[in-house]
Amino acid sequence: MFYPKRVPKVADWLLPQCLWRKNDEAIYLTFDDAPSPCTLELLEILDKCRAKATFFLVGERIERYPDVAELIVKSGHRIANHSYSHRWDLKAEALRDEVLRTERLLRNLDPSSVAGEKLFRFPYGRFNFAKLRVLSELGYVVVMWSLLSADFDDRVSEREILRLLRAARGGDIVVMHDLEKTMKKLRAALPIALAELSKRHSFQTL
Numbered sequence: 001m002f003y004p005k006r007v008p009k010v011a012d013w014l015l016p017q018c019l020w021r022k023n024d025e026a027i028y029l030t031f032d033d034a035p036s037p038c039t040l041e042l043l044e045i046l047d048k049c050r051a052k053a054t055f056f057l058v059g060e061r062i063e064r065y066p067d068v069a070e071l072i073v074k075s076g077h078r079i080a081n082h083s084y085s086h087r088w089d090l091k092a093e094a095l096r097d098e099v100l101r102t103e104r105l106l107r108n109l110d111p112s113s114v115a116g117e118k119l120f121r122f123p124y125g126r127f128n129f130a131k132l133r134v135l136s137e138l139g140y141v142v143v144m145w146s147l148l149s150a151d152f153d154d155r156v157s158e159r160e161i162l163r164l165l166r167a168a169r170g171g172d173i174v175v176m177h178d179l180e181k182t183m184k185k186l187r188a189a190l191p192i193a194l195a196e197l198s199k200r201h202s203f204q205t206l
């Protein structure tokens with residue numbers, strides 16, 4: 001399957017109801033599918049580079065790793081909604097239930113995460129207009145990305161991921177994953193990329 005690692009600007013006006021990138025010099029690191037047994041290591045890497053990130057949490061996983069989820073908040077990162085079961089094939093109504101269920105879990109962890117602007121990312125980035133409408137009715141901003149690290153892709157080498165991360169520019173929303181599988185690659189690439197990028201950019205939460 002081909003997919004663009006850098007999303008062309010045309011996406012911004014084809015789907016303006018989604019957030020694809022920001023208009024400033026900061027870099028916005030995002031980690032999907034958290035929490036996981038690898039989160040701790042990820043938090044240490046971010047801490048070393050004084051980087052703040054946005055973690056898109058899966059409700060089911062918050063229940064499985066509640067202490068880890070709490071640690072993400074305590075470390076000063078932002079948490080956001082990535083559905084409850086991480087299925088891409090939910091009908092719009094089932095999606096609504098999942099978003100609300102995870103929202104309650106997020107509220108317990110950090111009330112501020114759902115008090116102002118609420119952020120959602122679709123599992124696998126897959127959606128249709130009925131689902132977009134649900135999110136908009138629930139008051140969510142749908143977050144996409146401008147740079148895909150491809151850390152989930154077995155065909156993409158560690159070296160290639162480093163190259164992709166190094167190419168981050170101001171305003172980029174970068175997607176990575178908080179999973180055992182992807183950590184194998186991020187463990188090596190992320191500290192190097194962050195150290196380099198931090199000379200020119202800060203890393204902010206969305």
Ligand SMILES: [Zn+2]
Binds near residue numbers: 082124
């Ligand atoms: Zn995901």
